[in-house]
Amino acid sequence: xxxxxxxxxxxxxxxxxxxxxxxxxxxxxxxxxxxxxxxxxxxxxxxxxxxxxxxxxxxxxxxxxxxxxxxxxxxxxxxxxxxxxxxxxxxxxxxxxxxxxxxxxxxxxxxxxxxxxxxxxxxxxxxxxxxxxxxxxxxxxxxxxxxxxxxxxxxxxxxxxxxxxxxxxxxxxxxxxxxxxxxxxxxxxxxxxxxxxxxxxxxxxxxxxxxxxxxxxxxxxxxxxxxxxxxxxxxxxxxxxxxxxxxxxxxxxxxxxxxxxxxxxxxxxxxxxxxxxxxxxxxxxxxxxxxxxxxxxxxxxxxxxxxxxxxxxxxxxxxxxxxxxxxxxxxxxxxxxxxxxxxxxxxxxxxxxxxxxxxxxxxxxxxxxxxxxxxxxx
Amino acid sequence: xxxxxxxxxxxxxxxxxxxxxxxxxxxxxxxxxxxxxxxxxxxxxxxxxxxxxxxxxxxxxxxxxxxxxxxxxxxxxxxxxxxxxxxxxxxxxxxxxxxxxxxxxxxxxxxxxxxxxxxxxxxxxxxxxxxxxxxxxxxxxxxxxxxxxxxxxxxxxxxxxxxxxxxxxxxxxxxxxxxxxxxxxxxxxxxxxxxxxxxxxxxxxxxxxxxxxxxxxxxxxxxxxxxxxxxxxxxxxxxxxxxxxxxxxxxxxxxxxxxxxxxxxxxxxxxxxxxxxxxxxxxxxxxxxxxxxxxxxxxxxxxxxxxxxxxxxxxxxxxxxxxxxxxxxxxxxxxxxxxxxxxxxxxxxxxxxxxxxxxxxxxxxxxxxxxxxxxxxxxxxxxxxxxxxxxxxxxxxxxxxxxxxxxxxxxxxxxxxxxxxxxxxxxxxxxxxxxxxxxxxxxxxxxxxxxxxxxxxxxxxxxxxxxxxxxxxxxxxxxxxxxxxxxxxxxxxxxxxxxxxxxxxxxxxxxxxxxxxxxxxxxxxxxxxxxxxxxxxxxxxxxxxxxxxxxxxxxxxxxxxxxxxxxxxxxxxxxxxxxxxxxxxxxxxxxxxxxxxxxxxxxxxxxxxxxxxxx
Numbered sequence: 001x002x003x004x005x006x007x008x009x010x011x012x013x014x015x016x017x018x019x020x021x022x023x024x025x026x027x028x029x030x031x032x033x034x035x036x037x038x039x040x041x042x043x044x045x046x047x048x049x050x051x052x053x054x055x056x057x058x059x060x061x062x063x064x065x066x067x068x069x070x071x072x073x074x075x076x077x078x079x080x081x082x083x084x085x086x087x088x089x090x091x092x093x094x095x096x097x098x099x100x101x102x103x104x105x106x107x108x109x110x111x112x113x114x115x116x117x118x119x120x121x122x123x124x125x126x127x128x129x130x131x132x133x134x135x136x137x138x139x140x141x142x143x144x145x146x147x148x149x150x151x152x153x154x155x156x157x158x159x160x161x162x163x164x165x166x167x168x169x170x171x172x173x174x175x176x177x178x179x180x181x182x183x184x185x186x187x188x189x190x191x192x193x194x195x196x197x198x199x200x201x202x203x204x205x206x207x208x209x210x211x212x213x214x215x216x217x218x219x220x221x222x223x224x225x226x227x228x229x230x231x232x233x234x235x236x237x238x239x240x241x242x243x244x245x246x247x248x249x250x251x252x253x254x255x256x257x258x259x260x261x262x263x264x265x266x267x268x269x270x271x272x273x274x275x276x277x278x279x280x281x282x283x284x285x286x287x288x289x290x291x292x293x294x295x296x297x298x299x300x301x302x303x304x305x306x307x308x309x310x311x312x313x314x315x316x317x318x319x320x321x322x323x324x325x326x327x328x329x330x331x332x333x334x335x336x337x338x339x340x341x342x343x344x345x346x347x348x349x350x351x352x353x354x355x356x357x358x359x360x361x362x363x364x365x366x367x368x369x370x371x372x373x374x375x376x377x378x
Numbered sequence: 379x380x381x382x383x384x385x386x387x388x389x390x391x392x393x394x395x396x397x398x399x400x401x402x403x404x405x406x407x408x409x410x411x412x413x414x415x416x417x418x419x420x421x422x423x424x425x426x427x428x429x430x431x432x433x434x435x436x437x438x439x440x441x442x443x444x445x446x447x448x449x450x451x452x453x454x455x456x457x458x459x460x461x462x463x464x465x466x467x468x469x470x471x472x473x474x475x476x477x478x479x480x481x482x483x484x485x486x487x488x489x490x491x492x493x494x495x496x497x498x499x500x501x502x503x504x505x506x507x508x509x510x511x512x513x514x515x516x517x518x519x520x521x522x523x524x525x526x527x528x529x530x531x532x533x534x535x536x537x538x539x540x541x542x543x544x545x546x547x548x549x550x551x552x553x554x555x556x557x558x559x560x561x562x563x564x565x566x567x568x569x570x571x572x573x574x575x576x577x578x579x580x581x582x583x584x585x586x587x588x589x590x591x592x593x594x595x596x597x598x599x600x601x602x603x604x605x606x607x608x609x610x611x612x613x614x615x616x617x618x619x620x621x622x623x624x625x626x627x628x629x630x631x632x633x634x635x636x637x638x639x640x641x642x643x644x645x646x647x648x649x650x651x652x653x654x655x656x657x658x659x660x661x662x663x664x665x666x667x668x669x670x671x672x673x674x675x676x677x678x679x680x681x682x683x684x685x686x687x688x689x690x691x692x693x694x695x696x697x698x699x700x701x702x703x704x705x706x707x708x709x710x711x712x713x714x715x716x717x718x719x720x721x722x723x724x725x726x727x728x729x730x731x732x733x734x735x736x737x738x739x740x741x742x743x744x745x746x747x748x749x750x751x752x753x754x755x756x757x758x759x760x761x762x763x764x765x766x767x768x769x770x771x772x773x774x775x776x777x778x779x780x781x782x783x784x785x786x787x788x789x790x791x792x793x794x795x796x797x798x799x800x801x802x803x804x805x806x807x808x809x810x811x812x813x814x815x816x817x818x819x820x821x822x823x824x825x826x827x828x829x830x831x832x833x834x835x836x837x838x839x840x841x842x843x844x845x846x847x848x849x850x851x852x853x854x855x856x857x858x859x860x861x862x863x864x865x866x867x868x869x870x871x872x873x874x875x876x877x878x879x880x881x882x883x884x885x886x887x888x889x890x891x892x893x894x895x896x897x898x899x900x901x902x903x904x905x906x907x908x909x910x911x912x913x914x915x916x917x918x919x920x921x922x923x924x925x926x927x928x929x930x931x932x933x934x935x936x937x938x939x940x941x942x943x944x945x946x947x948x949x950x951x952x953x954x955x956x957x958x959x960x961x962x963x964x965x966x967x968x969x970x971x972x973x974x975x976x977x978x979x980x981x982x983x984x985x986x987x988x989x990x991x992x993x
């Protein structure tokens with residue numbers, strides 16, 4: 001017995017020429033929004049800014065003045081909310097007609113946050129930390145929410161990666177490789193790569209990444225990397241796939257993963273066709289709940305977008321194009337020929353639900369665990 | 379929901395971080411039995427961002443396999459009518475990263491540790507423990523609170539009538555950090571205070587402007603007493619009110635269930651406690667998931683749970699690699715592996731976490747990583763599952779800084795039963811593989827029973843017990859708990875090949891005797907449901923439970939694997955020489971019939987797969 005469709009298996013990464021792309025630009029705290037709905041903005045344009053409360057440093061005034069905590073408020077020279085300079089005297093005590101004189105100083109410049117008569121501690125908050133947010137993509141402002149959120153929108157090409165490191169950046173696309181399986185080597189990096197988003201093909205080496213960072217490339221997009229090279233580039237082993245905060249000199253987007261895996265041809269061609277165009281890249285990844293994929297966006301303001309594709313992500317069906325995402329067929333494209341309902345034994349002896357697929361390159365039909373399929377969104 | 383007495387069918391789901399599992403239980407001739415199980419990827423991310431989509435997908439698989447309609451109009455049909463629907467529906471959840479808690483206490487090994495146990499017992503992941511003696515400066519503590527964005531903060535500190543000032547100081551730090559909740563930007567971060575009663579009012583004053591404070595009984599009212607119940611209960615309540623209510627799709631799911639959604643680890647923990655209590659056993663349970671590994675133990679009636687937040691078999695498998703080191707994973711393989719390929723494969727599993735091994739080589743590699751994840755998680759458990767610290771001697775807080783740690787409650791020689799759960803153990807193609815993984819990772823000593831959760835359904839049964847203990851117990855013993863058999867493992871070290879132990883077994887009317895040299899393993903048949911009296915004669919220098927060289931007689935239970943004699947010694951040390959080690963592992967695999975054929979596994983890991991082409 002064969003089921004007509006089945007449900008919810010690994011949705012493929014989006015690689016599309018025609019996407020409606022919206023990105024939310026949100027301040028960590030309310031502040032000031034610098035744009036209005038309808039404004040055309042460039043990727044580097046400031047859209048919102050705010051100031052985060054500074055760090056807090058405590059002063060144990062009771063201890064420094066050798067008094068009890070309940071006496072602290074009376075001996076403070078500055079009250080809660082008042083500004084203080086570093087080294088400024090903020091509390092003072094005198095005993096025996098001024099013979100014994102004790103003082104407590106502010107450890108940093110800022111404001112007095114709290115004065116506790118229970119613990120005798122005074123918390124001083126440092127100067128605010130300025131936060132500025134740019135538009136990230138060349139786009140139009142479509143939403144402004146209060147004084148903290150801006151939504152920008154554009155149409156254009158979108159290629160999601162499987163894993164990235166480093167944060168947002170923008171620049172012109174520059175092709176490094178001429179084939180999707182070409183090794184992305186350091187010799188390909190030249191001065192003209194500065195500020196560009198470099199598009200490789202196959203595996204990228206550590207030396208290439210280091211050269212890209214040194215020359216000041218905005219980002220590198222390629223198929224894969226060796227795990228040891230990534231760890232070396234990061235300076236520490238990558239334990240869980242939650243990234244984006246790294247400061248590496250260049251952002252990295254891997255479209256396939258680890259090892260000698262070429263970039264999917266469709267992704268490669270989509271980027272190659274846009275060589276020289278302005279684009280944005282973000283290596284931030286979260287492979288946990290609330291998943292975030294790294295991405296490359298090439299805005300094309302006049303382009304149409306495919307609403308049907310936006311809704312895609314449904315089930316597997318006979319005839320569905322898929323990609324196999326585990327050994328021994330890792331990376332191969334195929335088409336589903338049958339979805340047997342009953343569990344079947346695979347070479348590990350595990351009994352699992354499989355799909356029978358026809359491999360695109362050889363025409364061979366093989367049984368593959370459904371969990372090891374990725375739907376290719378057409 | 380129908381009355382408990384009248385429950386004819388129950389649907390239970392567990393929404394894990396990777397997979398949502400559904401089981402259908404039916405009452406047949408007065409007995410509750412598992413009918414079928416279905417699963418589907420959890421859907422808390424785009425394009426679905428609604429946990430109920432994954433639930434419905436898993437339930438649809440149950441529908442297909444059972445031929446029984448369970449869903450109509452996008453919801454679960456209840457009550458059962460004309461062979462359709464079920465009488466009750468319950469669920470657990472660890473999706474969305476579970477419940478993430480930050481613990482604040484005074485002394486790391488005392489009140490902070492008690493608070494940590496309370497949070498862990500409630501099914502939480504403890505993101506960090508802040509204490510006066512944690513070696514950090516105040517601004518570092520504040521930065522940490524801001525950076526981690528926990529779901530809630532548990533503050534403890536001070537015995538009743540004891541230290542107040544330092545407790546309030548820590549509360550003031552929490553207020554200064556003004557941490558934001560991870561989920562739901564609009565609501566105030568929940569904070570529970572479970573410390574010194576005298577500090578309640580000043581703590582309330584310190585936190586009233588920056589957090590939603592709840593006050594419960596002190597979890598360490600005296601040095602000699604730990605009372606975790608009230609804090610645990612409040613954590614679970616807040617889990618429902620805040621975390622679940624903010625997670626994608628959960629408000630809808632909460633509307634479907636007939637009992638509160640339980641955090642998955644809390645459900646598994648309550649089941650482990652039930653087993654230990656019912657049979658008076660010392661038990662270790664483990665649930666190895668995609669992102670985290672939970673270890674539970676009951677020794678002498680004391681329950682403990684730890685969670686290793688970044689040790690798991692998919693999302694966290696790279697962290698297993700980082701913490702254990704590649705060499706420690708490679709050492710469990712019966713082949714000469716290619717380190718580059720194995721490293722890349724492990725990372726590929728992390729980024730495509732729902733995939734499963736398709737070749738024997740891949741399977742062996744995942745089993746090797748699982749041993750290390752289990753070993754590391756158990757090490758962490760031993761450190762936390764201790765006697766109460768600060769009890770033995772009269773001392774004040776200052777004395778406790780840097781004080782020697784208390785005795786771990788985990789006593790491998792006194793351990794009666796190990797229960798394994800989680801995908802890599804429950805779905806191991808051969809049960810022997812699960813037994814071997816647990817033996818290698820936990821190193822049981824003496825005589826220890828082994829069991830696995832048949833199809834990874836302990837979470838669902840844990841929450842089911844809240845509406846029908848009868849149904850949960852019946853299904854647990856009949857369909858969930860698969861007895862693997864018993865492991866006999868003398869503690870001690872010897873020369874390879876030297877005499878280690880002689881075992882005589884008398885199952886039924888027959889008798890079997892076997893001498894096992896040091897460094898070897900043997901398997902004696904003893905089927906599920908059978909028991910046998912065994913006489914274990916360790917040689918001098920080895921202890922099987924009665925002291926070195928002393929004979930032990932015990933009644934042992936069989937299982938789907940049998941009676942495993944592990945004469946590799948304790949602590950377990952693998953040969954340093956790679957060739958010797960590979961040969962030893964192959965002998966152990968052959969002795970236990972653990973894998974189909976090592977040559978095939980070798981080929982699967984080293985053979986040339988098809989060339990990968992750009993598509």
